[in-house]
Amino acid sequence: MAYLDNIRTFIRVYELGSMSSAARDMRISAAVASARMSQLEEHLGVRLFQRTTRMLSPTEQGNIFYPGARKILDAVDEAEAEVNEVTLVPRGILHVSAPLGVGRRLIAPEVASFHADYPLINIRLRLSDRKVDLPTEGVDVAFFLGVPEDSSLRIRKIADCERVLCAAPAYLASRGEPNTIDALRTGHDCLNLRYPGAPEFQWPLQTKDGVKRIEVSGPFECDDGDILTNWALQGLGIIMKPLFEVSDHIKDGRLVPVLRQHPPIPIQMACLYSHRRKQDPKARLFIDFMVARITRNIGDLRLDFLA
Numbered sequence: 283m284a285y286l287d288n289i290r291t292f293i294r295v296y297e298l299g300s301m302s303s304a305a306r307d308m309r310i311s312a313a314v315a316s317a318r319m320s321q322l323e324e325h326l327g328v329r330l331f332q333r334t335t336r337m338l339s340p341t342e343q344g345n346i347f348y349p350g351a352r353k354i355l356d357a358v359d360e361a362e363a364e365v366n367e368v369t370l371v372p373r374g375i376l377h378v379s380a381p382l383g384v385g386r387r388l389i390a391p392e393v394a395s396f397h398a399d400y401p402l403i404n405i406r407l408r409l410s411d412r413k414v415d416l417p418t419e420g421v422d423v424a425f426f427l428g429v430p431e432d433s434s435l436r437i438r439k440i441a442d443c444e445r446v447l448c449a450a451p452a453y454l455a456s457r458g459e460p461n462t463i464d465a466l467r468t469g470h471d472c473l474n475l476r477y478p479g480a481p482e483f484q485w486p487l488q489t490k491d492g493v494k495r496i497e498v499s500g501p502f503e504c505d506d507g508d509i510l511t512n513w514a515l516q517g518l519g520i521i522m523k524p525l526f527e528v529s530d531h532i533k534d535g536r537l538v539p540v541l542r543q544h545p546p547i548p549i550q551m552a553c554l555y556s557h558r559r560k561q562d563p564k565a566r567l568f569i570d571f572m573v574a575r576i577t578r579n580i581g582d583l584r585l586d587f588l589a
Contacts (some may be wrong), residue, residue: 286358287426288322289351289391292330295417296340296348300309307420328477359562373402383527384551385409387488389425392575393417396568403564411475416554422567424554425432425572437553440573443524445546447485448537452517459540461522463487463496468539471519473510482508485522496542502517522546526580551576 294304295315305315312568312584323330330344340348362374380389385407393405403535408414414424416435431438441516447466460466474483484495511528515536522530531537555565 289355291318292322293351293355296306301338322403372400372567375404375406376562376564376568377406377420377422379408379414379421381411381427382409383478384425388576396571402565411505425552425571427549429553438553438569440551440576442548443551445522446525446539447520447541448528448539449520450517451517451538454538463544467496467498471500473500473513473519473521475507475510476503476505486547488547489544490496493547524549
């Protein structure tokens, strides 16, 4: 297994561009990662990376070796998946990513139940509201909200999630409630989710003439959706959120829906996974489990039903 470990380490170093980042991702020390690279280079008789005190970059030989190494690792992973399926005892590590709101409210609370059913599967959950690149970040299953850009991955739709515009009573008392789309756009502070590389954000609102995409702005932006919710609770502005993220705050009156005659279009919740010939049974079991739990938890959630 030493040679495979060396190849796995090479791939993570190549994809993450850093020995220390690869070591953290694989839960090994930087010294172990460096030793594995040295062993692999000695075996191949070439330098795979140019190393300096400030940077690391692949050599020409490293760039040539990467596609073949990736194929080797994919083939091994697929073979292991087939063995797991035959033995009916799925085991190993599953790397899962999700947006903060989805992960904290819908995925993380169910992990213990999943592990009780499948104790040989270990979950590594990463939460972030930024876009996740499955191949380069070593993610097996990625839950997301919206429409994926990468058509090379498989997608499983989970639900269309109702969204709502809402604000704290204190904000509405001081600024008034927007009664029209133009009033929202020009006279109110809107709290936006932004992260590096994010497109310019627009709120897609439903009108009698179809969907109208509104450019909104405000004094505060963040790459963490839960911080936007906290800011809204503090009376700093209006947010657009999936209903499952703010339903409890609406029930207890801490947030109030606004502009209900022009609701945002629903947002798709789905998950992405690798487009391999044989799907990893660990991934399939986790996806099936979570889809059932998520559907049960948010399937009947509607703004009109809230008290």
